Amino acid sequence: MNMTMVEPMLRTHPRADLQHSKDYANALNALALCEQVCTSCADACLGENGDVASLRRCIRTDLDCADVCAATARLIGRQTETPNELIHAQLHACVLACQLCADECETHASMHDHCRLCAETCRFCQERCNFLLGVISSSGVGEEAINPTDSPSLSR
Amino acid sequence: MNMTMVEPMLRTHPRADLQHSKDYANALNALALCEQVCTSCADACLGENGDVASLRRCIRTDLDCADVCAATARLIGRQTETPNELIHAQLHACVLACQLCADECETHASMHDHCRLCAETCRFCQERCNFLLGVISSSGVGEEAINPTDSPSLSR
Amino acid sequence: MNMTMVEPMLRTHPRADLQHSKDYANALNALALCEQVCTSCADACLGENGDVASLRRCIRTDLDCADVCAATARLIGRQTETPNELIHAQLHACVLACQLCADECETHASMHDHCRLCAETCRFCQERCNFLLGVISSSGVGEEAINPTDSPSLSR
Amino acid sequence: MNMTMVEPMLRTHPRADLQHSKDYANALNALALCEQVCTSCADACLGENGDVASLRRCIRTDLDCADVCAATARLIGRQTETPNELIHAQLHACVLACQLCADECETHASMHDHCRLCAETCRFCQERCNFLLGVISSSGVGEEAINPTDSPSLSR
Numbered sequence: 001m002n003m004t005m006v007e008p009m010l011r012t013h014p015r016a017d018l019q020h021s022k023d024y025a026n027a028l029n030a031l032a033l034c035e036q037v038c039t040s041c042a043d044a045c046l047g048e049n050g051d052v053a054s055l056r057r058c059i060r061t062d063l064d065c066a067d068v069c070a071a072t073a074r075l076i077g078r079q080t081e082t083p084n085e086l087i088h089a090q091l092h093a094c095v096l097a098c099q100l101c102a103d104e105c106e107t108h109a110s111m112h113d114h115c116r117l118c119a120e121t122c123r124f125c126q127e128r129c130n131f132l133l134g135v136i137s138s139s140g141v142g143e144e145a146i147n148p149t150d151s152p153s154l155s156r
Numbered sequence: 157m158n159m160t161m162v163e164p165m166l167r168t169h170p171r172a173d174l175q176h177s178k179d180y181a182n183a184l185n186a187l188a189l190c191e192q193v194c195t196s197c198a199d200a201c202l203g204e205n206g207d208v209a210s211l212r213r214c215i216r217t218d219l220d221c222a223d224v225c226a227a228t229a230r231l232i233g234r235q236t237e238t239p240n241e242l243i244h245a246q247l248h249a250c251v252l253a254c255q256l257c258a259d260e261c262e263t264h265a266s267m268h269d270h271c272r273l274c275a276e277t278c279r280f281c282q283e284r285c286n287f288l289l290g291v292i293s294s295s296g297v298g299e300e301a302i303n304p305t306d307s308p309s310l311s312r
Numbered sequence: 313m314n315m316t317m318v319e320p321m322l323r324t325h326p327r328a329d330l331q332h333s334k335d336y337a338n339a340l341n342a343l344a345l346c347e348q349v350c351t352s353c354a355d356a357c358l359g360e361n362g363d364v365a366s367l368r369r370c371i372r373t374d375l376d377c378a379d380v381c382a383a384t385a386r387l388i389g390r391q392t393e394t395p396n397e398l399i400h401a402q403l404h405a406c407v408l409a410c411q412l413c414a415d416e417c418e419t420h421a422s423m424h425d426h427c428r429l430c431a432e433t434c435r436f437c438q439e440r441c442n443f444l445l446g447v448i449s450s451s452g453v454g455e456e457a458i459n460p461t462d463s464p465s466l467s468r
Numbered sequence: 469m470n471m472t473m474v475e476p477m478l479r480t481h482p483r484a485d486l487q488h489s490k491d492y493a494n495a496l497n498a499l500a501l502c503e504q505v506c507t508s509c510a511d512a513c514l515g516e517n518g519d520v521a522s523l524r525r526c527i528r529t530d531l532d533c534a535d536v537c538a539a540t541a542r543l544i545g546r547q548t549e550t551p552n553e554l555i556h557a558q559l560h561a562c563v564l565a566c567q568l569c570a571d572e573c574e575t576h577a578s579m580h581d582h583c584r585l586c587a588e589t590c591r592f593c594q595e596r597c598n599f600l601l602g603v604i605s606s607s608g609v610g611e612e613a614i615n616p617t618d619s620p621s622l623s624r
Contacts, residue, residue: 383539
């Protein structure tokens with residue numbers, strides 16, 4: 001029994017958005033993994049024998065990313081009376097959290113394997129969430145919301 | 157001992173943003189209250205003897221709002237290496253979650269006291285978070301981020 | 313990239329408990345899945361066209377189980393200065409939350425596929441967490457804590 | 469508008485446990501404060517200019533305590549079909565989390581004001597949750613559960 005069960009689960013919902021179940025499941029699996037890996041990376045950084053101070057920003061971005069992924073997974077795991085505008089805004093914050101954490105972890109990747117794995121996981125989650133954002137926009141709901149692909153904060 | 161302790165707590169931080177401690181504390185207190193009240197409102201709606209189905213959207217927006225407030229409080233309770241761009245995006249999602257939940261709860265306020273109290277709490281939290289958003293923008297950090305007061309999603 | 317990455321991640325920790333990495337990873341994967349499936353089951357119950365009131369207890373146990381699994385995963389994903397006594401108590405609460413939710417969902421399994429899948433997931437998570445509890449006890453740490461296998465609440 | 473609103477909110481619930489609303493509200497207020505203060509204390513420890521390594525265990529117990537308080541508040545904020553046995557086990561874990569965090573923070577209280585405030589907050593939350601545990605036992609529900617006041621883990 002593993003996370004491949006999430007898509008079948010979403011499909012049993014009486015109001016399932018069947019057209020996008022795969023995209024939602026892909027994002028949910030990435031979010032669950034990312035929350036877990038960020039939590040562990042923060043703790044591994046804290047446990048390093050060397051200079052914990054140099055990992056300050058890494059611990060901070062890990063903790064933030066875990067919290068944002070957790071909330072985002074809660075929202076997109078629901079399909080009853082979905083408020084797409086909010087889903088959009090929360091996914092936007094999540095894409096940003098993953099990007100910031102991946103960027104920071106990459107700078108420590110050569111030193112710490114947990115940072116390397118965490119950077120990869122965050123990048124993967126960023127892509128999955130960004131893809132879902134595009135799908136939600138193009139499906140005609142929430143199109144009045146901010147398009148994050150145009151946002152200066154993501155175009156760096 | 158109560159939530160008035162949050163501001164003194166923030167001020168003991170070695171990297172405290174003393175200029176805005178009061179604004180952060182005001183938002184944190186509102187977020188903690190809003191998460192709690194939304195959790196209780198969802199559960200009270202579920203426990204209503206009458207037509208639970210008519211409260212579907214209310215339960216959904218309550219649960220979403222509680223989760224978004226929880227993540228937002230975690231982020232703004234931290235002051236080490238603060239990623240203002242992310243704080244901005246998460247506060248933006250939170251303002252929206254509070255607004256949607258307040259709007260929905262207001263439609264049930266005359267029938268259910270828990271919805272009336274929840275609508276007031278969400279509106280209060282929306283205002284506090286929106287104020288903090290403005291303060292963060294005007295302090296010169298994260299100004300490149302989307303200005304939520306110009307967002308069509310909030311100007312309705 | 314999927315949850316099989318959790319065990320390698322745990323093994324990169326500078327203070328990894330290598331002897332039990334597999335057991336921790338098994339529990340973490342089950343917890344992440346269980347939180348997700350319970351969140352979706354609660355929402356699917358809420359979206360049922362029929363009698364939502366008959367699913368009240370199911371929604372309640374789903375929401376509780378998701379919250380308890382989330383906190384439990386956070387704790388056991390950390391390996392720095394691990395407080396085994398607390399891990400033990402939290403795993404005990406989690407085993408109970410999974411058991412209650414599985415028991416309730418099973419009563420709706422013939423009617424609703426989401427309840428059937430959720431019952432299976434909760435039972436799986438209950439077993440994984442219960443196994444980890446045994447491992448932690450028998451490894452000599454936290455043995456002064458309550459042994460949940462003797463608890464009347466779990467021997468029913 | 470502040471946390472004093474929690475008790476009136478609980479009383480508007482269609483299935484309110486009016487006899488214990490004050491005890492539940494007292495615990496909820498303490499839990500919300502404790503989650504917030506522990507989150508900030510972990511971050512303040514991380515931001516200290518001196519030896520972050522000496523605060524490792526403090527950061528760990530802060531993060532754990534915040535997560536356990538969050539889950540506990542979610543559970544006891546609900547009053548529909550309450551599973552008292554689970555409430556009992558979760559409160560037991562929470563009392564322990566608060567105790568461990570208070571004990572650790574006290575050892576740094578003379579050096580760091582955030583640890584002093586956090587120790588006081590955790591102790592306060594530990595007492596409120598322990599009191600609620602007693603009330604739930606003595607009200608005749610969940611009495612078959614483990615009595616935490618007899619637990620060796622709490623009698624130190």
